Amino acid sequence: xxxxxxxxxxxxxxxxLRYDPAKVGDLALVTSPxxxxxxxxxxxxxxxxxxxxxxRIVLPRADACGAEGPYAHAGVTLRTWLGxxxxxxxxxPALYVYEQITATAHQRxxxxxxxxxxxxxxxxxVLPHEDVMPGPVADRTELMRATQANPEPILLAYTxxxxxxxxxxxxxxxxxxxxxTRTPDGTEHRLWAVTDPAELARIAADLATRQALxxxxxxxxxxxxxxxxxxxxxxxGAGAWDRGLxxxxxxxxxxxxxxxIHRVLPGLSVPRVLDELRSHGPAGSGAFLSRRxxxxxxxxxxxxxxxxxxxxxxxxxGTFHLLTDPDPELLHQAVRYDRPAAWRSLDATILHAALxxxxxxxxxxxxxxxxxHDAVAAIREAQRTGGSALILRPTSESVVRELAQQSVRMPxxxxxxxxxxxxxxxxxxxxxx
Numbered sequence: 001x002x003x004x005x006x007x008x009x010x011x012x013x014x015x016x017l018r019y020d021p022a023k024v025g026d027l028a029l030v031t032s033p034x035x036x037x038x039x040x041x042x043x044x045x046x047x048x049x050x051x052x053x054x055x056r057i058v059l060p061r062a063d064a065c066g067a068e069g070p071y072a073h074a075g076v077t078l079r080t081w082l083g084x085x086x087x088x089x090x091x092x093p094a095l096y097v098y099e100q101i102t103a104t105a106h107q108r109x110x111x112x113x114x115x116x117x118x119x120x121x122x123x124x125x126v127l128p129h130e131d132v133m134p135g136p137v138a139d140r141t142e143l144m145r146a147t148q149a150n151p152e153p154i155l156l157a158y159t160x161x162x163x164x165x166x167x168x169x170x171x172x173x174x175x176x177x178x179x180x181t182r183t184p185d186g187t188e189h190r191l192w193a194v195t196d197p198a199e200l201a202r203i204a205a206d207l208a209t210r211q212a213l214x215x216x217x218x219x220x221x222x223x224x225x226x227x228x229x230x231x232x233x234x235x236x237g238a239g240a241w242d243r244g245l246x247x248x249x250x251x252x253x254x255x256x257x258x259x260x261i262h263r264v265l266p267g268l269s270v271p272r273v274l275d276e277l278r279s280h281g282p283a284g285s286g287a288f289l290s291r292r293x294x295x296x297x298x299x300x301x302x303x304x305x306x307x308x309x310x311x312x313x314x315x316x317x318g319t320f321h322l323l324t325d326p327d328p329e330l331l332h333q334a335v336r337y338d339r340p341a342a343w344r345s346l347d348a349t350i351l352h353a354a355l356x357x358x359x360x361x362x363x364x365x366x367x368x369x370x371x372x373h374d375a376v377a378a379i380r381e382a383q384r385t386g387g388s389a390l391i392l393r394p395t396s397e398s399v400v401r402e403l404a405q406q407s408v409r410m411p412x413x414x415x416x417x418x419x420x421x422x423x424x425x426x427x428x429x430x431x432x433x
Contacts, residue, residue: 008125009158009207010115012243013093013200014433016193016426017149018179023086024052027181031189031424034152034216035059036136037373037416040381052086054424058143058151071146078147089432094193095200096178096426097171098247100419101188105257107419108168109249110194110203111153111426113433116228116242125211126156127404130218131412133364140223141230148430150224150245152423154217157397161252164206167199168250179425189422212248213404215256215417220244240433247421251397258400259416260392262378263351264370265362266385270317273360273388277323280330280359287359289325290314301375304393310350313391316382326354334358340408342399347392348414371413 024030029050032038035058038046046055057074065073081087096111117123144150177190194200214221224244231241249256265273280287293300293313300320304313307324314321334354335344343349356362362369372378375391382389395415403410 007208009123009210009212009248011095011110011112011203011207011246011248012115013095013195014113014243014245014428015089015091015093016096016111017082017087017089017429017432018426019052019424020085020088021179023084024050026050027179027425028183030054031181031183031422032058034420034423036219037420039372039374039377052081054151054427057147058423071142074143075146075148078149078151087427089429090193092195094195095203097168097192097194098421098425099172099177099188099190100421102419103186105419107249107254107256108172109247109254110164110168111191111245111247111421113150113240113243113428114156114246114248116224116244126221127211127213127401128218128221129213129400129404129410130414131409132218132222133412136219137222137226140220141226144223144227144430145230150220150428150430152220152427153245153247153421154220155215155256155417155420156212156246156248157215157251157256157417158210158212158248159252160206160210160250162206164203164210165250165253167194167203169253170199183422187419187422189425191425207248213401215249215415216420217246218412240430243433245428256397256417257419258394258397259373259418260375260394261413261416262372262375262392263356263390264316264372264378264381264385264387265360265368265390266370266381266387268360268362268387270314270319270321270388273314274321276360277355280327287327287330287354288323291322291324293320293322295320301391304391310345310347311393312347312351312355314388315379315391316388326350330354330358340403340406343403343408343410346395346399346410346414348395348411351390351392352411373416 019027019030030053032046032055043055043059046053057078060070060074062070098109098111100107171192171194177192180190182188228241274290277288278286293303295303304311310326312323314323378389400415
């Protein structure tokens with residue numbers, strides 16, 4: 001496989017692996033959300049929906065994998081499905097135009113194999129904006145190593161409104177899609193292949209001048225780079241590991257939606273959280289001002305949105321408490337000064353540095369903090385575990401991009417861009433590229 005260095009985005013066609021509808025029937029039943037947004041209990045529901053649901057590859061359950069372990073089991077599963085024709089490679093390399101239509105969004109983008117760049121510095125045209133944790137990076141790396149595949153694309157955002165986007169729209173309006181389906185959440189999905197050499201050349205020339213923000217998939221991006229570094233360290237040289245599967249969306253034409261990611265503190269009850277909050281601060285005045293809000297759900301979210309400065313909604317026991325007005329001395333002690341003002345004022349920054357680390361002393365590990373893209377799911381999880389849910393507000397894309405361009409990372413799980421691509425519509429095999 002050719003590997004080109006570029007100061008911009010180098011997106012290559014690949015032979016996608018796709019489900020054969022004749023073998024699985026309804027394509028919607030073999031898809032899943034991205035691995036890191038599946039709520040507790042969701043894996044079993046997806047597995048029950050169809051025996052070949054992609055969740056069996058992207059999130060194999062350890063208790064169902066036997067002695068071989070989940071990663072090896074996922075690799076065996078993928079190879080078995082290929083052998084049985086459940087998954088089939090497309091006959092020729094293509095860039096794939098992917099369209100999603102939800103009740104509130106219409107999105108189109110390009111799925112392809114993006115060059116990672118040479119060396120440990122990576123591709124300077126790809127801008128991460130969040131920190132990553134070693135555990136999830138190792139998890140995704142081992143899954144890709146065992147399956148020899150990129151099972152799901154990460155989401156990248158760029159602003160262009162140029163020839164590449166024109167090509168996307170031409171493909172989506174010129175012919176019948178390779179596939180179309182409607183997933184249970186009501187989202188419509190369509191996929192087209194772009195194989196015409198002239199069209200591919202126009203796309204390549206346009207993207208070579210562009211820069212992209214990682215909107216979703218920081219751990220998988222880090223996993224791509226680790227897989228590449230390991231291959232090079234083993235003396236394998238250039239190969240399929242020098243690229244990773246991405247969905248590239250031009251937000252000038254198809255703006256993404258930015259949501260918040262909420263935190264749940266299992267076992268840490270709302271009264272205890274409030275007691276510890278009030279016991280901190282000068283003369284016991286409190287680390288934050290807490291005010292009980294009597295508005296019903298979801299009207300209470302408007303109260304949160306209207307709050308000035310850092311603000312969070314605390315709930316989990318049927319009550320809602322608005323946390324605002326942090327103690328300035330607490331912020332001075334807890335929040336780093338070697339970062340830009342935009343980073344220092346982020347809700348996620350202050351939550352982690354001042355409250356989770358300094359006041360509540362909650363370790364950032366799955367036993368003590370869980371992350372949820374849906375506020376209702378977060379509240380239910382808090383109720384289930386006798387814990388507390390902290391509902392956050394979204395950060396604007398402009399602030400995210402501003403910090404990323406300064407190479408400043410936000411706390412992990414600070415943003416949720418969407419719509420996110422469904423997993424299972426097209427996979428990338430490292431053996432075929």
